[in-house]
Amino acid sequence: MLRSVITGTGCCIPTQTKTNPDFLSSKFYAEDRSIIKIEPKIIIDKFQKITGIAERRYVSDDLNTSDIATIAAQEAINDSGIDMETLDMIIVAQNFGNVIKNTIQTDAVPALASRVKHNLRIKNPSCIAYDILFGCPGWIQGIIQADAFFKAGLAKKALVIGAETLSRVIDNYDRDSMIFSDGAGATIVEYKEVRESGSGILSSCSLSHCLEEAYYINMDASYYPESDSKIKYIKMKGRKVYEYALKHVPEAMKACLDQSGVDIMHLKKIFIHQANEKMDEAIVQAMYKLFGYTETPKDIMPMCIQYLGNSSVATVPTLYDIVLKGKDLDHSVNEGDVILFASVGAGMNINAVCYRI
Missing domain, CATH: 3.40.47.10 (Thiolase/Chalcone synthase)
Incomplete structure (x- = not known):
């Protein structure tokens, strides 16, 4: 296939x-x-x-x-x-x-x-x-x-x-x-x-919420009172983003995994957008709860936000490259492992991909 x-x-x-x-x-x-x-x-x-x-x-x-x-x-x-x-x-x-x-x-x-x-x-x-x-x-x-x-x-x-x-x-x-x-x-x-149990994309899911949520992340003037109002910078309604992500991202991740036919217990790693450590942890915990589990595997989620920050579209592929090449001492993946890529961001947009290495 x-x-x-x-x-x-x-x-x-x-x-x-x-x-x-x-x-x-x-x-x-x-x-x-x-x-x-x-x-x-x-x-x-x-x-x-x-x-x-x-x-x-x-x-x-x-x-x-x-x-x-x-x-x-x-x-x-x-x-x-x-x-x-x-x-x-x-x-x-x-x-x-x-x-x-x-x-x-x-x-x-x-x-x-x-x-x-x-x-x-x-x-x-x-x-x-x-x-x-x-x-x-x-x-x-x-x-x-x-x-x-x-x-x-x-x-x-x-x-x-x-x-x-x-x-x-x-x-x-x-x-x-x-x-x-x-x-x-x-x-x-x-x-x-590839063979049926071989590598590749197994499923995907994408969502866009563009009514009340569209401007949770946008461009606006500096908060400095004497700034030029015509010059715009990236702005974020942090609480709104957190609440939105916690509500919708776990559902999208579950839908993607359900579509793949992979049992969640066979999921090796989750490579989630490095947006906020506490938010990412809460999203993953919420996803496991949707599957009926009260505990989240301790080694399920590699993170690089602590030393690389949030580089938007670059966070997931960068983190995957780091882990795949053995540059993360706490996490590793091997051929045949099933992983989940997931992200949330401006728009507001969400997506996930279930992938077998």
């Missing part, structure tokens, strides 16, 4: 580390533009306790999103051993295009996928390059789209990338800015003949 199989992975983890103590001199303002009079250390300590984030990574001034996407892509290509010219598709999940350092202007023409193809020097005109904007679940949605193209007989080999430089669209006066980071993760996906 034919299945979509991940045959190569790669990531680009930026070299600049921004630790929580680096924010001690920050002045934070509330949504109503009033200064938050709590000591920065108290704010930061509470932030770390909730999110789990101790440090995050930012790109150097000379790099843009398409640059780190290219680095991750080349690593995935090398890992897979494919000839780049045989690629049918390049899908880049992103949300802000290239944002040039010290500006807030996004540059998405040409598409980042076109820039990646250019950077890789791929000549094949039948290799179609395009971007996808789907919030943080973008990379997983790219995987789902590649799988759909394969099943439709329109492609056999795809490069799917998630890349973002959120450090360039954050409001430094907003305490939520400490969540965000930069990074890129990439995968080669091929439509291959």
